[in-house]
Amino acid sequence: VKKTNPKIVPKLRFWSISALLTGLFFYTAAGTAAAQCLTSGLNEEDQLAMARGLFEDGLFSASSETAKCYLEEFSESTAREEVFFLLAEALRKGGDLQGAVKAYDELNKNFPNSKTYRDNALLQKGISLAISRKYPAAIETLKSLLHDFPQTTYRDEAHYWLGYATSYSAELSRKKNKKEALWEYLASTQHFIEARPETLRSKQQQERWYLMGRAWWFLKDITKAEEAWSQYLKRSKSIEPEQASNLKYQLATSFQQEKNYAKAEKWFARIAKEHPDSKLASASTFLRAEMAYADSVQKTKTEALDSLSISRLVKYYKLYLDKKDNEHQALTYYRIGVLQQTDQPNETISAFQKYLNTKDKTYATEVLYRLGYLYIETNHQKKAIQTFEKYLSMKDKTYTAEVHYRLGNLFIETKQHKKAIQIFEKYLNMNDKTYTAEVYYRLGYLFIESKQQKKAIQIFENYLSTNNKTYTAEVHYHLGNLYIETKQQKKAIQTFEKYLNTNDKTYGSEVLYQLAYLYIEAKRPKKAIQIFEKYLSMKDKTLISEVHYRLGYLYLETKQQKKAIESFEEYLNSKAKTYSAEVNYQLAFLYIETKQQKKAI
Structure with missing residues (x-):
C-alpha cells in the first residue's frame, strides 16, 4: 500500500473527521449505516487520500467504506487495483475475514494479471480462510499462489x-x-x-x-x-506449564508404547523435575521409576540386576513414595521388595509388609510366597509358617504345591511332626510331582518317628518307585530295618542286598552285620559266613568281637573247626568279656577235637 504524501496529511485528517461527523449525522437521521457514502462529494484524489489515511490510522472500518465509495464513483480510475487491495486489507484487518475474502476475489477477477498485488492478495486470502477454519479453500488458494x-x-x-x-x-x-x-x-x-x-x-x-x-x-x-x-x-x-507437561507426558507414554524405555524415562523424569507441582508430577515420578526398571531389564535381558542398578531404581521408587500419592503405592512397595530381595532381605520384608498393609490384591499371593521364603532365610520359622498358611487361605493356587512342601519342612524344623505329616500327605494328593520323591523320603522318616512302621514301609517303597536316586541307599537301609521290625525277613534280606549294591558306605558295616543275622535266622549259615567275612574286611571295628563270636559258631555249624578256633581266638584277643566264658568252653572242645590237649587244658 502506498503511503500518503506527507504534504496532504493535515487536510486528510480534517476531511476524515469532517466526513465521519457528517456520516454519523446521516446515520442518525436515516436510521441505517448504508444511507449513503461517507465521502460523497469528495474528488477522486481526496477520496483516495482519505482511504489511505484512515487505513494508516487504523480506522479500518471507515477506510473500507471509503474504498467502497471510491470504487463505486470512480469506475475508470487508474488507482482501482490499489483500492481493491486496500479494501480487502482494511476488511481483513478490521476483522471481517469473510468480506476480505470476497474483496480479494474481486481484485483477482478485475485484475487477473496483476503483478503488483495478486500474489500478496492470494497469500492474505489463504491466511484469512485458514483463520476462518475454511481449510480446503485455504489450501487451494495457497497452492494456487x-x-x-x-x-x-x-x-x-x-x-x-x-x-x-x-x-x-x-x-x-x-x-x-x-x-x-x-x-x-x-x-x-x-x-x-x-x-x-x-x-x-x-x-x-x-x-x-x-x-x-x-x-x-x-x-x-x-x-x-x-x-x-x-x-x-x-x-x-x-x-503454559500445563501444556508443556502434557506434551512431555504425551512423548513419554508414546515411547513407553514403543518399548523405548530409556526415552520414556527421560521424559517422565523431565516432568517430575520441571513440573513438580503439576497434576502429572506424581504419576510421572512413578512411571520414571517403572521405565528405568524396564530399561534395565531390557538391556541386561534379566531381572537379576547389579547392585548399582538396584540402588538407583530403589531411589527412584522412593522419590515417588515421597510424593505421598496412593495410586501406585502398592506396586511401588512390591517393586522395592522384589529388587532388594537378594541383597537386603530385611528391607524387602519391610517393603512386602507395607505392600500387604495397602490391601491391594494384585500381587498379594506372590508377596506372601516370597515373604515366607524371606522368613526362612532370616531364621524366622514361626513367621514363615504363619505367612505360608495365610498364602494357602488365598484363592490363588500358583505356588500351592511348593508352599505345602516348604511348610512340611518348617513343621519338621519346629518339631511339629503331626502337622508335617498332614501337610506332606496333602502335597501327595496334588498333581505336582516336583518334590514327590523328597516328600516320600521325609514322610518315611516322620512315620518311623511316630512308630507307624507299616506307613513308613509303604512310603519308602513309593520313593523307590520314583526315578529319584538321591536317597536310594538310605531308603534301602531304613526299609531293611523296617522289614526286620515287622518280621519280613526275606524282604529285609533283599533290601539290604540292594543297599550293598549301591556305592554308599554310610551304613555298610551295620547292614552287613544285620544281613548276616538275617541269614542265620533263615538257616543259611554259608551266606551268613560270607557276609561276616565281608564285615571283617571293613574299616569299621565297632562290632568286630560280636562278629568273631558269631562266626565261630557258624564255622562250627559248617564243620570248619580250624576257622572256628581262629574266630574264637580272635574274640578272646579283642578283650571282649560278654561271651568269654562261653567261647573258652567251646574252644576247649575244639582243641580236644583237633588234638591240641595242652591248649584244651
Whole structure:
C-alpha cells in the first residue's frame, strides 16, 4: 500500500473527521449505516487520500467504506487495483475475514494479471480462510499462489500457512477418515519443512514446531515428534506449564508404547523435575521409576540386576513414595521388595509388609510366597509358617504345591511332626510331582518317628518307585530295618542286598552285620559266613568281637573247626568279656577235637 504524501496529511485528517461527523449525522437521521457514502462529494484524489489515511490510522472500518465509495464513483480510475487491495486489507484487518475474502476475489477477477498485488492478495486470502477454519479453500488458494508465482517472496509464509491449514484439516478429517488424515498430516510436515524458520515470525516458528510435532505424533514417528516438540518447548516463551507437561507426558507414554524405555524415562523424569507441582508430577515420578526398571531389564535381558542398578531404581521408587500419592503405592512397595530381595532381605520384608498393609490384591499371593521364603532365610520359622498358611487361605493356587512342601519342612524344623505329616500327605494328593520323591523320603522318616512302621514301609517303597536316586541307599537301609521290625525277613534280606549294591558306605558295616543275622535266622549259615567275612574286611571295628563270636559258631555249624578256633581266638584277643566264658568252653572242645590237649587244658 502506498503511503500518503506527507504534504496532504493535515487536510486528510480534517476531511476524515469532517466526513465521519457528517456520516454519523446521516446515520442518525436515516436510521441505517448504508444511507449513503461517507465521502460523497469528495474528488477522486481526496477520496483516495482519505482511504489511505484512515487505513494508516487504523480506522479500518471507515477506510473500507471509503474504498467502497471510491470504487463505486470512480469506475475508470487508474488507482482501482490499489483500492481493491486496500479494501480487502482494511476488511481483513478490521476483522471481517469473510468480506476480505470476497474483496480479494474481486481484485483477482478485475485484475487477473496483476503483478503488483495478486500474489500478496492470494497469500492474505489463504491466511484469512485458514483463520476462518475454511481449510480446503485455504489450501487451494495457497497452492494456487505457489503455482502461479513460483518465485514469490511470500513463498516461506505460504508454505507455513499451507502446513497450518493442512494440519488442522487433518485434525478434522481424523474423526471421519483416519487414513486420509494421515496423508494430510504427512503433507503438512512437508510444507513446514519447506518454510524456512528464520523467515517466520517468532510465534509462527513456535506454531510450526508444535504442529510438526503433532503431525509426526499422529503418524507414529515419535522420534521426529520428539525433535519437533523439543524445539517447541525450547523456543516457546509463552507456553503454559500445563501444556508443556502434557506434551512431555504425551512423548513419554508414546515411547513407553514403543518399548523405548530409556526415552520414556527421560521424559517422565523431565516432568517430575520441571513440573513438580503439576497434576502429572506424581504419576510421572512413578512411571520414571517403572521405565528405568524396564530399561534395565531390557538391556541386561534379566531381572537379576547389579547392585548399582538396584540402588538407583530403589531411589527412584522412593522419590515417588515421597510424593505421598496412593495410586501406585502398592506396586511401588512390591517393586522395592522384589529388587532388594537378594541383597537386603530385611528391607524387602519391610517393603512386602507395607505392600500387604495397602490391601491391594494384585500381587498379594506372590508377596506372601516370597515373604515366607524371606522368613526362612532370616531364621524366622514361626513367621514363615504363619505367612505360608495365610498364602494357602488365598484363592490363588500358583505356588500351592511348593508352599505345602516348604511348610512340611518348617513343621519338621519346629518339631511339629503331626502337622508335617498332614501337610506332606496333602502335597501327595496334588498333581505336582516336583518334590514327590523328597516328600516320600521325609514322610518315611516322620512315620518311623511316630512308630507307624507299616506307613513308613509303604512310603519308602513309593520313593523307590520314583526315578529319584538321591536317597536310594538310605531308603534301602531304613526299609531293611523296617522289614526286620515287622518280621519280613526275606524282604529285609533283599533290601539290604540292594543297599550293598549301591556305592554308599554310610551304613555298610551295620547292614552287613544285620544281613548276616538275617541269614542265620533263615538257616543259611554259608551266606551268613560270607557276609561276616565281608564285615571283617571293613574299616569299621565297632562290632568286630560280636562278629568273631558269631562266626565261630557258624564255622562250627559248617564243620570248619580250624576257622572256628581262629574266630574264637580272635574274640578272646579283642578283650571282649560278654561271651568269654562261653567261647573258652567251646574252644576247649575244639582243641580236644583237633588234638591240641595242652591248649584244651
